[in-house]
Amino acid sequence: MLEEISRYGTPTIKRIYADWTKPTLSGWKNVLLENAITPVQQYSYTTGKNSSDSALIIDAMDILYSSKVNGFCIVSSDSDFTRLATRLREAGMTVIGFGEKKTPQPFISACDKFIYLEILKSSNHDTYSITQKASKPKVKGEPLSKVDKETIQMIIESVNDLADESGWTFLANLGNFIIKKKPDFDPRNYGFPKLLPLIKNINRFYIDERETGVNNIRHIYLKLKE
Missing domain, CATH: 3.40.50.1010 (5'-nuclease)
Structure with missing residues (x-):
């Protein structure tokens, strides 16, 4: 912790x-x-x-x-x-x-x-x-739950809410936005270390990695597939 x-x-x-x-x-x-x-x-x-x-x-x-x-x-x-x-x-x-x-x-x-x-x-x-509590937690390695339809729909709606005029959404903004909607959202709940692997697993979005020109840093954008 x-x-x-x-x-x-x-x-x-x-x-x-x-x-x-x-x-x-x-x-x-x-x-x-x-x-x-x-x-x-x-x-x-x-x-x-x-x-x-x-x-x-x-x-x-x-x-x-x-x-x-x-x-x-x-x-x-x-x-x-x-x-x-x-x-x-x-x-x-x-x-x-x-x-x-x-x-x-x-x-x-x-x-x-x-x-x-x-x-x-x-x-x-x-x-x-x-x-607070003085009892040691039981640690498990398996996912707590599967990526259900409700979670997928929440992600889709969040992408649409944040999308620019061309339909693209910045991944970093998406993660923060989802947590505001659902404080206990965490890709690790579904067995993924980060948000991007979870997004790729859903297979409902185009993914665009854009060069920033600074220290080989790339910004990742998402767009809902039609």
Whole structure:
């Protein structure tokens, strides 16, 4: 997750919240030391209540008002953080969420970008990180889902929305536009490392690679086949 976060910036504050007096969490010590993550102790005062959630929310708001960060990363599959994510975005913060496939849609939609833990192996995501749940994620190598008709239609509509007068759409703009529509969209969910291989697999678009004249950099454009 930290490698994923680094794609977006440098995580300057890293915290994980749990009742560290529980023997089942002793295995986290080396992981936290190796990654310079600060454990925050929260006693489980009442059965069925999660005091860690409240502590995370309070700390997040304190840090928000410190004006020392540009964004937040929340690791949780819990919809209780939906309002927190919404409030942080209202304050102009970028919010990236991590969670399991079971994460409720409201929390996913409240984030600028949401990444499923199942697709992470040794990947790289955000300027600032608060880590919540203290259970190690199960990592799987297979795709989470197939490229369904709904996803294909969303991509087609997005290409049409962004197309210039000649019908061409810049690939980089397309990726950002789709994430605004669907925060949990990620080519890796469908078994593709990047957006372009996914686009090629759909086989509904012409692809044009254009030279920029700068360090052999090419810009990729798409156009819907008639």
